[in-house]
Amino acid sequence: MTAVQTRTSNEAWNGAKQYLSQRLGSHGQGEETDFGIPIIDIGPSYSSDLGDRNKVAEQIRQACVTSGFFYITNHGIDKQACQGVLHQAKRLFKDLSRDQKEAISLKKSPYGYGWEDAISTSLHDDVELKEGFNWSYEDDLDPSGGDGGYVQLDGSTATDVNQWPGEKDLPGFYEGVKNYYGSALQLARHLCRLFALSLNLPEDYFDPMITHPSGNSRLMYYPPSKNPRPLDTASADGEVGLGAHSDYQVFTILLCSSTPGLEILSPSGRWITAPTVKDGIIVNIGDMMMRWTNDTYKSTVHRVINRTAEPRYSMPLFFGINNDQMVETLPSCRLATTRNY
Numbered sequence: 001m002t003a004v005q006t007r008t009s010n011e012a013w014n015g016a017k018q019y020l021s022q023r024l025g026s027h028g029q030g031e032e033t034d035f036g037i038p039i040i041d042i043g044p045s046y047s048s049d050l051g052d053r054n055k056v057a058e059q060i061r062q063a064c065v066t067s068g069f070f071y072i073t074n075h076g077i078d079k080q081a082c083q084g085v086l087h088q089a090k091r092l093f094k095d096l097s098r099d100q101k102e103a104i105s106l107k108k109s110p111y112g113y114g115w116e117d118a119i120s121t122s123l124h125d126d127v128e129l130k131e132g133f134n135w136s137y138e139d140d141l142d143p144s145g146g147d148g149g150y151v152q153l154d155g156s157t158a159t160d161v162n163q164w165p166g167e168k169d170l171p172g173f174y175e176g177v178k179n180y181y182g183s184a185l186q187l188a189r190h191l192c193r194l195f196a197l198s199l200n201l202p203e204d205y206f207d208p209m210i211t212h213p214s215g216n217s218r219l220m221y222y223p224p225s226k227n228p229r230p231l232d233t234a235s236a237d238g239e240v241g242l243g244a245h246s247d248y249q250v251f252t253i254l255l256c257s258s259t260p261g262l263e264i265l266s267p268s269g270r271w272i273t274a275p276t277v278k279d280g281i282i283v284n285i286g287d288m289m290m291r292w293t294n295d296t297y298k299s300t301v302h303r304v305i306n307r308t309a310e311p312r313y314s315m316p317l318f319f320g321i322n323n324d325q326m327v328e329t330l331p332s333c334r335l336a337t338t339r340n341y
């Protein structure tokens with residue numbers, strides 16, 4: 001049996017800071033070739049023909065070995081569910097009073113779930129303007145019903161850890177979130193099959209690892225800029241919505257309102273603005289997938305700056321495998337040559 005190593009939150013924070021500065025330090029030397037956010041129509045991946053599914057998987061692979069970011073269209077999530085959850089975000093951030101928000105503040109949660117004030121949480125020492133609301137996977141949100149085996153990242157089996165606004169304060173909020181989140185979980189499981197194909201693994205390779213997945217998610221609010229200006233990614237002007245970071249899970253499914261703001265860092269150190277793609281949802285690779293694939297798939301540094309006079313809302317789902325799943329380098333990503341020592 002392997003000993004479980006625990007780290008204090010300070011150690012984890014410092015480790016994450018160090019990791020980010022290494023990642024930022026490595027920019028400026030890389031190549032720009034093919035770096036962007038391609039749009040992949042995943043409609044054909046729902047076909048019963050393996051050839052169709054493989055064609056989508058190949059496009060996903062191409063995106064993952066370059067920027068690690070892509071849009072998906074024809075993803076199967078109902079338009080109303082998407083609009084609905086962004087509407088719930090607006091209600092939460094605009095309609096709740098300060099006291100109602102404080103009542104569900106993440107400061108009261110051992111796991112950091114609940115409402116997050118606009119405070120500096122950036123690993124890059126930016127003062128962040130965003131407000132958030134965080135929660136973790138729960139069986140009731142999962143259309144599969146889950147298998148009852150969910151464990152938190154620290155191995156605890158604690159349930160009821162999420163802090164939802166009261167039904168009286170925000171009627172219909174939970175249902176609106178569940179409606180989209182449940183569909184996004186199903187999409188995540190579908191994407192796992194495409195990732196498996198893209199990595200030359202059996203299509204069902206990840207299936208047993210996502211029966212009670214890590215599905216932390218959040219709603220985000222980026223206030224309108226005090227100084228609305230044209231997009232100029234060279235300058236942040238002190239108004240950082242969400243500081244530079246990479247996501248830590250396997251992959252993120254990111255739904256955004258139509259206000260632009262997401263920027264991704266190219267290998268040569270340029271910030272590239274993500275365009276608005278009608279009915280498109282962003283998928284991006286996280287650090288866990290980068291590690292798991294032996295750096296074949298890229299987890300790219302990104303940030304959010306709202307330079308417009310409009311508010312911006314988004315909902316990232318940080319999808320990961322079961323927190324109690326043992327991982328080792330994926331078989332198709334091990335070095336081809338074996339060392340004799």
Ligand SMILES: O=C(O)CCC(=O)C(=O)O
Binds near residue numbers: 220254304316
């Ligand atoms: O709001 C966005 O567009 C991005 C959010 C994000 O990158 C994150 O929460 O990790």
Ligand SMILES: [Fe+2]
Binds near residue numbers: 245247302
């Ligand atoms: Fe992110």
